[in-house]
Amino acid sequence: MSALKKVDPTSALYEFEDIQLTEKMFTKFAKHMYELAGVDLPFSPKNHALIRNRIVKLLRRHSLKSYEQYWDMVEHGNKEVTSEFISALTTNMTSFYRESNHFEFLAQQLPDLYKKFGTDIRMWCAAASTGQEPYTIAITAHEAMQQVTGMKVRLLATDIDLQVLKKATSGVYEEREMQGLPPATRMKYFEKMKKNEVEYWRAKDSIHDMIRFAPFNLMSPKYEFQHKFHVIFCRNVLIYFDEETTKKVVDSLTSCLAPGGYLVLGHSESGNIKHTHLKPLSRAVYQKL
Numbered sequence: 001m002s003a004l005k006k007v008d009p010t011s012a013l014y015e016f017e018d019i020q021l022t023e024k025m026f027t028k029f030a031k032h033m034y035e036l037a038g039v040d041l042p043f044s045p046k047n048h049a050l051i052r053n054r055i056v057k058l059l060r061r062h063s064l065k066s067y068e069q070y071w072d073m074v075e076h077g078n079k080e081v082t083s084e085f086i087s088a089l090t091t092n093m094t095s096f097y098r099e100s101n102h103f104e105f106l107a108q109q110l111p112d113l114y115k116k117f118g119t120d121i122r123m124w125c126a127a128a129s130t131g132q133e134p135y136t137i138a139i140t141a142h143e144a145m146q147q148v149t150g151m152k153v154r155l156l157a158t159d160i161d162l163q164v165l166k167k168a169t170s171g172v173y174e175e176r177e178m179q180g181l182p183p184a185t186r187m188k189y190f191e192k193m194k195k196n197e198v199e200y201w202r203a204k205d206s207i208h209d210m211i212r213f214a215p216f217n218l219m220s221p222k223y224e225f226q227h228k229f230h231v232i233f234c235r236n237v238l239i240y241f242d243e244e245t246t247k248k249v250v251d252s253l254t255s256c257l258a259p260g261g262y263l264v265l266g267h268s269e270s271g272n273i274k275h276t277h278l279k280p281l282s283r284a285v286y287q288k289l
């Protein structure tokens with residue numbers, strides 16, 4: 001059994017320097033993640049380092065001494081263990097106004113969507129991570145609502161990772177997480193708060209109340225929603241899926257769109273998207289025919 005070397009007794013940090021993640025154990029974790037979340041992690045030095053670095057934190061948290069012990073825990077895991085495993089292996093990088101041309105596009109289209117559908121505009125942000133993306137959508141919609149009398153917008157924001165979803169729901173960000181927000185927008189839609197001498201920014205009700213946050217796994221066999229959406233953002237998550245999963249997810253998302261509505265993917269994800277009911281419009285933006 002490998003020894004744990006305690007490097008800093010006060011911070012309870014441990015170096016798991018001798019513990020090896022074998023290819024066999026790597027494959028078990030990768031397969032499990034694929035089955036749970038569709039995230040494809042073929043064996044490579046980069047993915048080996050990713051799984052090792054993420055799971056070693058869970059060994060620490062649960063005072064386990066080997067990856068095998070953690071696998072025993074995960075294999076027969078309850079909801080909390082499974083959720084923690086998924087959270088550890090998802091990549092949640094995001095920022096306000098990421099791939100900003102999509103928000104310019106949305107601002108232009110919202111008045112027309114309202115005219116065309118004559119109803120509340122329904123949008124879905126399907127891999128919302130810590131919330132910067134749905135709050136950017138809400139800000140864009142709020143600005144448009146000030147120009148168009150009567151227009152209302154509702155936004156559903158979902159993610160498989162319950163930990164990031166909790167943060168998104170709180171709408172509270174540290175200074176470093178506010179990058180991308182122009183100063184005037186920040187002042188208009190966020191308020192400063194202090195906790196334990198640290199300053200945070202909290203989304204104001206004007207945008208917070210436009211969003212409903214809920215867990216949703218894009219691997220779900222059924223996408224059951226009461227109404228069709230007019231715009232779906234599903235950005236920078238298909239890159240973690242293989243071709244077959246991507247196709248299934250794009251089919252399901254398309255089936256949730258109203259004809260004439262828009263599907264917005266990440267900039268690097270649009271290469272292989274072909275769907276008889278999707279017309280490519282601009283960079284990674286499609287319209288349902």
Ligand SMILES: C[S@@+](CC[C@H](N)C(=O)[O-])C[C@H]1O[C@@H](n2cnc3c(N)ncnc32)[C@H](O)[C@@H]1O
Binds near residue numbers: 092236266
């Ligand atoms: C890199 S982030 C992208 C965040 C945001 N859409 C953006 O573009 O900035 C990818 C997100 O997809 C989520 N995700 C991964 N697999 C998922 C699945 N099967 N169902 C729903 N969300 C998933 C992750 O938890 C993560 O928060």
